[in-house]
Amino acid sequence: MKHFDSDSFSDLPSRFRANLINSCSGYRSSNLLATSNKKGESNLAIFNSVVHIGSNPPMLGFIMRPLTVRRDTYSNFKSTGYFTVNQVSKDNFKKAHQTAAKYDEGISEFTITGLSEQYLDGFKAPYVKESAIKIGCTYVNEYEIKENGCLLIIGKIQHLYLPEELIHKDGWVQLDKAATVASIGLDGYALPKVLDRLSYAKPDQETNSLLDGV
Amino acid sequence: MKHFDSDSFSDLPSRFRANLINSCSGYRSSNLLATSNKKGESNLAIFNSVVHIGSNPPMLGFIMRPLTVRRDTYSNFKSTGYFTVNQVSKDNFKKAHQTAAKYDEGISEFTITGLSEQYLDGFKAPYVKESAIKIGCTYVNEYEIKENGCLLIIGKIQHLYLPEELIHKDGWVQLDKAATVASIGLDGYALPKVLDRLSYAKPDQETNSLLDGV
Numbered sequence: 001m002k003h004f005d006s007d008s009f010s011d012l013p014s015r016f017r018a019n020l021i022n023s024c025s026g027y028r029s030s031n032l033l034a035t036s037n038k039k040g041e042s043n044l045a046i047f048n049s050v051v052h053i054g055s056n057p058p059m060l061g062f063i064m065r066p067l068t069v070r071r072d073t074y075s076n077f078k079s080t081g082y083f084t085v086n087q088v089s090k091d092n093f094k095k096a097h098q099t100a101a102k103y104d105e106g107i108s109e110f111t112i113t114g115l116s117e118q119y120l121d122g123f124k125a126p127y128v129k130e131s132a133i134k135i136g137c138t139y140v141n142e143y144e145i146k147e148n149g150c151l152l153i154i155g156k157i158q159h160l161y162l163p164e165e166l167i168h169k170d171g172w173v174q175l176d177k178a179a180t181v182a183s184i185g186l187d188g189y190a191l192p193k194v195l196d197r198l199s200y201a202k203p204d205q206e207t208n209s210l211l212d213g214v
Numbered sequence: 215m216k217h218f219d220s221d222s223f224s225d226l227p228s229r230f231r232a233n234l235i236n237s238c239s240g241y242r243s244s245n246l247l248a249t250s251n252k253k254g255e256s257n258l259a260i261f262n263s264v265v266h267i268g269s270n271p272p273m274l275g276f277i278m279r280p281l282t283v284r285r286d287t288y289s290n291f292k293s294t295g296y297f298t299v300n301q302v303s304k305d306n307f308k309k310a311h312q313t314a315a316k317y318d319e320g321i322s323e324f325t326i327t328g329l330s331e332q333y334l335d336g337f338k339a340p341y342v343k344e345s346a347i348k349i350g351c352t353y354v355n356e357y358e359i360k361e362n363g364c365l366l367i368i369g370k371i372q373h374l375y376l377p378e379e380l381i382h383k384d385g386w387v388q389l390d391k392a393a394t395v396a397s398i399g400l401d402g403y404a405l406p407k408v409l410d411r412l413s414y415a416k417p418d419q420e421t422n423s424l425l426d427g428v
Contacts, residue, residue: 002378005335009272009371012385019385021269024347024374026243026301027389027396027406028266051265051277052242054362055235058223061359063265087240090409094421101415112417121219133238143357145275145368148268152366154359157223160238164216171226171233172399175241181409182241182396185386187424188411192241192396192404195304200401201315203326207308210401 023185027192030088030183032096033062034110034117034126035076042117042126043072044109046096048183050085058157060085060137066149070105074153077139082124083155086131090179093189123159132178134161172197172210237399241406244302244397246310246329247276248340249290256331256340257286258323260310262397264299272371274299274351280363284319288367291353296338297369300345304393307403337373346392348375386411386424 009017028048036042049063064074077083088096095113103112110117116129120136127134137155144151166177174194181189197210223231242262250256263277278288291297302310309327317326324331330343334350341348351369358365380391388408395403411424 001375002381003335004374006272006370006372009374014270016385017272018269020374020381020387021272021371022266023385023387023389024349024371024376025264025266025274025299026245026394027241029240029242031240049265050239051263052236052239053277053359054364055232056228057362058220058231058235059361060239063267085239093409094412097412097421098415101417101419103417121217135238140361141359143359143366145267145355145357145366147273147354147368148271150268152357152359154361156220157235157238158220160218160223160234161215162238167216167234171230171237172402173234173237174402175237175398176404180240182404182406184389184408184411187414188386188388189409190390190396190406191409192406194398194402194404195307195395197398197402198308198311201312203315203317205315207311 019185023188027182027184027190030093030096030181030189032086032088032099032128032131033073034084034086034128035073035082036080036125037076038079041106042108042110043076044099044113044115044128045073046088046099053154059140059154060135060157061152061154064151064153072105080124081139083137083139084123084125084127085135085137086128087133087178087180089132090181090191092130093181097187120161121159132163133180135159233399237402241396241398241404244307244310244395244403246300246302246313246342246345247287248298248300248342249287249296250294250339251290252293255320256322256324257290258313258327258329258342259287260302260313267368273354273368274349274371275366275368278365278367286319294338295353297351297353298339298341299349299351300342301347301392301394303346304395304405306344307395311401334375335373341375346377347394349373
């Protein structure tokens, strides 16, 4: 068993520490955030920090690194009020990863990667056509995490598109049927397969499986 | 393709909406948070919202639902300043799920589930012995998400324990070697397998694999 403590964290080379700390809290979501600016120029960027915030009203959040460099995603949704969240899958994770490169302003990562812009139901941000699960959000609020200058961005879910066969009778979505990936740290991609789904836990009662043959 | 918009979200039965919205933003981490109160009574609870916040200093965060009911985890780390984050694996996800049941105060979910308390290096919160990856944190801050009353809790990582063979040369941790699970929604568990790890993305350059045979 390897043990790191706060002193040994400080002594680690910064890249090693970043890889270690980014990986150790578990699997992360993997999504492409798409926006456009007021001129209609699109932007696409991979984020592995999208989290559930609430279901009534439906909201999600994600962590944005400090605004010390140009952040097109941020300036776009701040000026238009819109962004989309598009799940990364086994088939497009390499293209999705490439959106993290620092392209000049005005160059769209859609063009670079060959992923397709899709405008749906008049929504003012593009979706990624190749993503099976797509979410259209309006910007709601942001909270600065004073400890390191990161921002927690809150979006309200206005639209959700997904293949009907992924949705179970009670609303649960079986992500592995869409080959959605999970990420590890900054650059790792993994493909999950459902093990089970368990009934609501109650004291003095064993849970049972909610899946009848995945 | 199924389409939900804000009107149809409001019309959905609340359980269906909770399942749908909780699943659609992608895979989530799966961790057991362990605390003890000032009398030394332990508590164990599953959380699927632990996220990376920063690596210098090393910090993580998680979402806590509104404090409208008794929340032992919260009152414990607020009074002691300590909590631990312990990864859930294929071998213990059923026990981990059971910790979500509402037990009376003073009943430890360690006792109920048979998971073992482990105190390491004088840290004032117990770890889960069965978890391969364990993180000891001090409570740092909390941010109220005004839109629904949830809290983003920030912890500073003071200790990290993990099997040495999981750590790659540059600090990246291969979670599938520990059979760490990812979760879907409120009650789904999936086992990921690493697909690849990609080099730092640069314009006009193809990324290559950082794995030499997983």
